[in-house]
Amino acid sequence: MKARMGIALAGLLVAGNAFAAGTTLNVGMGSADAGKLDPHVATSTPDKGLLHWMFSGLVRIKPGEASPEFIEPDIAKSWATSDDGLTWTFSLRDDVECHGDYGKIDAEDVVYSLKRSANPEVSAFAKDYTAFDSVEATGPLEVTIKLKNTVPSLLGLLVPYHGGNIVCKDAVEALGEEYQRTPIGTGPFMFAEYQPQQYVKLVANPEYYRGEPKIKEIYYRYIPSDSSRDLAFQAGEIDMIYGKQEQTWVERIQKVPGTKVTVMKPGEMSVIHLNMTMPPLDDVRVRRAVAHAINRDAMVQFKGPDVTLAALSPVPEGHLGFTADVPTYEYSIDKAKALLAEAGHPDGVTIKAIHTTLPGMLSTMEAVQALLREAGITLEIETVEHATFHEQIRKDMSQVTHYAAARFPVADVYLSQFFHSDATVGTETAIANFSHCAVADAEIAAARVETDPEKQLALWATAQQKIMDEVCAVPVVQSMQLWAWKDTLDLGVTVNGSLNLSPPVTEQAAFSE
Template identity: 25%
Template structure:
């Protein structure tokens, strides 16, 4: 029997399409023959940026993850509609006690080069994360793993140094299985360019900052992929992705610019697919270097001065669900928290109490451009709102990779725009964004970290939710962020492509097909 520990949350799922007529965007043959061609066997996906690496278990970054999950398989996967746990390379799992988890593996699975998948491969990949010299940004999420034991060819035990109630979530959300033999033979640098997994697609060509092309693994353990070739084409700007889609150069992209939604709806070769994402977007208030943001009253003042309702209405055209704390309402551990609301007079009052004249405050705000819906426009709008109370904000627009690097290296400005997800439980967000050593943290408070460390090992679900609920309120009181919204994911899709968005935001080409 599986011990699945299904998360009790309600996913908000809205899927809508528009009526379309004949023709296939991106298919030259169908263009020339009035749409009466054979089905395509390739797909081109527009994406915001290049993968940081093609090595698994290295980069905590959606852009990397969404591409390499076509090359590698997880042990346990998420149900695309509920977020619950389902078998993949693992068939069963259970916790023997609070410190020991046992995973039973699928038999007769091979890597793309013919090497066998087994328990040694699982141990290798977890040990890879734990080895500090590999610089895996997953390490902080796995640091409580004490040992991985190979019990049999198809069975491993994971031993932890303290109770680890979210082990299955970590396995499902993080762990992908790369071939140990390939990594040992080529070394990390070459294996990052020539990866080998058990997944449905193999690397055909990777041209940095241009595209990644994958070809079908016809020996895939789940069957031959129907789409024989898939290309992720890197197009950083929203407007450029939209133009490429409307001209038929790409077949699919995520995050339609909300001010251009009608352009897709009204295109005869297109349809729109939508889903309420588990991703959260927020304005981080950086306390990791000296400056006014280390003052709690200044952070609270900024919360009062940012009008999230106005941003949702005027910049996002209503495509998002307002948040008041660090978690979205569809998170299993969500508790209702106080909304600061928009109160510029209160903001000025708090700044005065903190010893600041708003006109003397000159802050910086880092933002990506084209990673999240209207991200740089949101940043400019926030700067304009803060200007209303006298705060001067310089917006620094970054290429996505540089944006992440600045945050990781603690070189981001006083504030920065970031999103986090997909996330289904409190620990996945709170541990990774509010602890001092977490790679994408922008906030640290010793009392908050103590509370997080105390909550992490709690196995009892009710007590665990209560503990993380108290932390959520503490973070709101501390004004660690300006919470913005739960993201609404809007996909532009070729009308003949069978694609349905998933709550985990994955783009599994194996699940796609052409009509």
Template identity: 25%
Template sequence: NLLMARGRRYAHVRNRSLALVVLMLACASLSACGEQDTAKGDAIVVGIGTNPTQFDPRLSQDAISSKVQRFIFSRLISKDHEGRTVLELAERWERPTPLVHRFELRRGVRFHNGEALTASDVKFTFDSIRDPSLASPKAAGLKELARIETPTPHSVVFHLKEPSASFAESLMVGILPKSARAAGNRFAEKPVGSGPFEFVAFKPDERITLKAFPGHFAGKPAYERLVFRILPEETIRVLELESGGVDFLQNAFSPDILPRFINNKRLKIRKRLGTNFTYIGFNLSDPILSRLEVRRAIAHAIDRKPIVRFIHKGLVREADSLLPPDHWAHQEGLPRYAHRPELAMRLLDAAGFPDPDGPGPAPRFTLVYKTSQNELGRRIATVFGHQLARVGIRMKIRSYEWGTFFGDIRNGNFQLYSLTWVGISDPDIYRYIFHSRFTPPAGLNRGLYKNARVDALLEEAHQSADTGIRARAYGEAQRILGRELPYINLWHSVNVAVFDRRISGYRVYPDADFISLARATLSPAAGDR
């Protein structure tokens, strides 16, 4: 079995690497790596694998940036740990008509620089997102917005051009002070928000340091500092958690590492099925991948089951849609693509790509598959490559540091890639990903998919407040997308958090958000008592 053989080789190499790293770190005094500013008792240190790409919530698209921003900025409304929409900066939300959203803001909220947060700051934030000169990727979610009024310093009213069932999702953006206008592009260098933590410093490839904001409207956090250590290598993240240099990891390690954490009495483990969705994306303007038979062949060539069992250790659930099975808009009976390599080869023949030498080594064609330097992602990519080789497709794997990789995907510089959509809740995400009007930079249709019927269905669902109408429209759209395969649906993830037992009160969110750490408590380390 290829996967089990690769697993044994990987374990051997990994164990040798772990031993070497332990020796190196011991010689360098591992405890010093955390530096004095992460002293136990007053800081929680989170291990992450990549740098954030952006500290301005109007401009970011990646998950790490969003997770860090949640601590710095507050939103009008947000999601709680059950995925329910709740008030945050708003203390009242009224919808007198389908075209009007009226918010009354909390009194006494202040930004980290001491400025009072008022309706004019809310208006500035959303007006700037709509400004074409900012080129915000979040502008697509505000296309239905006609104007914003601020009748009082604590009242803000959004007027829509047409009904939008998902407009509330577009309001879940961190609010900036209007003084950010003067800072321009430099605002992200020292961001100012009203969240539970203030920005202190960012050392690329090393750490992000935040400090507790004593003036936060929900009360000052129970510990002084929140530090994100940027550790691209999984081995280092694991060793740092075990040695105490890091206090918290979530979804930042391979599933086969989990048993060693279970046996560590100093650590807690929390699991929860999440809404994160992993897929393979196609560039539909590519002369090979534009052919439906080729995409179907690739779907039948890939065998997800051994990856789920041997690499993910059962911590994912196979997906047939962006939406998990228990979501209200998930459609039953969607097309599924069983592992059928013989059918895949027949489809490739029919697409005009015959095998040039039968069982010989020559491929039908070659594709480039892009991924990040995440170790788990690279292992899975290697398995995909072997599976595609069996049907005559040569797959060249190209892995890049996160910023370069994500930049290529945003700019359409790819044939094949795999990514994860984080925190899917409202099915209107289908519109941003697959509507022909939302190709970059206006939206997230990076594969350049076009289907007039899908466009019409997604518009119908977007404009209706009737859940039944929306479910029917999304259901038909899912069936069409399942047949036409702009994506190969892979799996939904189980979120796994592993953290020091000194941390209490942390809840795992369905979208893998870290924000529950803001309300967590931290017991003193043994040496601090």
């Protein structure tokens, strides 16, 4: 183990430093509080966005983009793969410093990080790494990954997103449980302070290997009220704002003088997961009635056609492996009521959902609630704070789960995490299969190891068809990420997207004079 001197939280604070005007960035996020700030544990959109600015991966997607076609070196300066695609060797940079006094990143840290990501007792993303056979330091600055079988996108698992975030081994071990509130990474900004239900403060990392950031501190402020957040932005109290995922928000904020509004990819796909083990949803006729009662066109108009796409399949449109050739359920109140009557519920049914108070998601669920009511389906919604929502749905406590997710844009990720039985919530290998779906296990597993691209696409298509025929879930809409910031803030890149769902605030970002 490398000799390093651990530091306390106070060692990262820079309180008292007098920063020049235009070097503090105030961000308004639409949630009540931080969740878990350990990057291998954090699953919520607000936490992922914040961690985006603190962590690095072996590789990364070019800032401002979201597609894997833009993958480039990060901590790894180069890599090579065997002809069979089962062995990958990464050569590391020698100038990547951990935040604080934890020393330089080397192969030991990378091996520790990836093994931690694959450990289901620690990581929320362990399922993504089941194809890993071994991860070894084959030199001080060399890491070799051996796979049990090929995977659709190995490099996609190594970007600083979910389990691909590289942590500093000594920091994690020294801080223990406190690491969830004191994240130590290697990115352009480092954690400085957390005030519950108020803000997380970050400061510039002077040792960042791409250069010291021009912005010296970031206040990531928790403002769950859309109207309060908008007012703070209009008053100049915050510089960058997380938007309500509705077109009316875009149209309103665009009118604020000196404002840049961005509609970013990837979209978070809102899916209504139906727990197939809980009556009355254990009857496919009831699940099909739910599908017929949801008017996707109305949902797109409600959210806004310029910022929303109708969702057809369990895999988002535009992702590798998506197919539109799936069973569809046209909006029909008559068909929904007929199916309910056939299932023995002529007077309708009541179903229940635990749901987040996050405004963008809640407005979507309330619109679905209104649509279902027309078909005699009463949806009772119990609202809880966002972090509590994530905890409770993963304990299999909700009959209906509305989950809005953006993942690495390959079909395997969505199918494996949401619709393979190994991912069923409440089990030892749980991820996010809230419906207890198992109808496409064979196709999902076969596609994961299929080396023929055409056969792999066919397997993914069959999996989507089976899931939709069984109505394990009802895809509703794909909502783009909406952000706005002052036009005096130059991020240094053109922003088309961000896999982490927050704008790329890097060492290049700066306020104009």
